[in-house]
Amino acid sequence: ELGARRRLLEERVRPFPDFPCPGVLFRDITPLLKDPIAFRTVVDLLEAHLKARYPQIDFIAGLDSRGFLFGPVLAQRLGIGCVLIRKKGKLPGPTESVSYALEYGQAELEIQSDAVEPGEKVVLIDDLLATGGTMCAACELMKKLKAEVLECAVVIELKSLKGAEKLKPFPVYSLLQYD
Numbered sequence: 001e002l003g004a005r006r007r008l009l010e011e012r013v014r015p016f017p018d019f020p021c022p023g024v025l026f027r028d029i030t031p032l033l034k035d036p037i038a039f040r041t042v043v044d045l046l047e048a049h050l051k052a053r054y055p056q057i058d059f060i061a062g063l064d065s066r067g068f069l070f071g072p073v074l075a076q077r078l079g080i081g082c083v084l085i086r087k088k089g090k091l092p093g094p095t096e097s098v099s100y101a102l103e104y105g106q107a108e109l110e111i112q113s114d115a116v117e118p119g120e121k122v123v124l125i126d127d128l129l130a131t132g133g134t135m136c137a138a139c140e141l142m143k144k145l146k147a148e149v150l151e152c153a154v155v156i157e158l159k160s161l162k163g164a165e166k167l168k169p170f171p172v173y174s175l176l177q178y179d
C-alpha cells in the first residue's frame with residue numbers, strides 16, 4: 001500500500017536531462033503539485049512519518065524556495081509554526097547567513113536571528129536533496145541559533161550525490177530515492 005502510494009508519486013516526477021545546465025538530470029515536481037491526490041499523498045506521508053518518529057517538534061523550517069511548497073502545509077497538519085530559511089537579502093532585521101555550493105551553483109542562505117530560540121526542536125523541509133549543500137547550510141544556520149535539528153526531510157533524494165553523508169550526524173528522511 002505504501003509502495004502503491006510511492007509509485008503514484010514517482011509517476012508525477014518528470015526527469016529533464018541537461019537542465020538547468022549540461023550534465024544535470026533535473027527532477028521536476030510540477031506534475032506532482034498539479035495532481036491534488038499526489039500532492040496530498042506527499043503531505044500525508046511526511047505527516048505520518050513525523051508524528052510517528054518525533055513526539056515533540058517546535059517548528060518546521062522551510063527552505064527557499066521549493067521547500068516553501070511543502071513546509072507550511074506540513075506545519076499546519078502538525079499544528080505547529082513554520083519558519084523560513086531564505087536566499088540572501090530577502091529577510092528584514094538581524095539575520096544569520098551561510099554561503100554554500102549546490103548541484104548547479106553557489107548561493108547564500110539566511111534566517112532571522114530570532115526565528116527560533118536555543119534548544120528548540122526543528123525539522124527542516126525541502127523538495128529535494130542533491131549534494132546536500134543547501135540542507136547543510138540550513139543546518140549550520142540552526143546551529144548558529146543553537147536550535148536542535150531533529151531531521152532533514154525531503155520529498156526526493158538523489159542518492160548518488162551522497163547528500164545524506166554530507167549531512168551526518170543529522171538524519172535524512174526521503175519519500176523517493178533516485179540514483
Ligand code: PRP
Binds near residue numbers: 101
Ligand atoms: C534546489 C532544490 C534544493 C537544492 C538541492 O534548489 O530545491 O533546495 O537545489 O541541491 P543541493 O542538495 O545540491 O544543495 P535551488 O537552489 O535550485 O533553488 P529553488 O528552490 O529556488 O528552485
Ligand code: ADE
Binds near residue numbers: 024025102
Ligand atoms: N536541485 C538540485 N539538483 C536538482 C535536480 N537534479 N533536480 C531538481 N532539483 C534539483
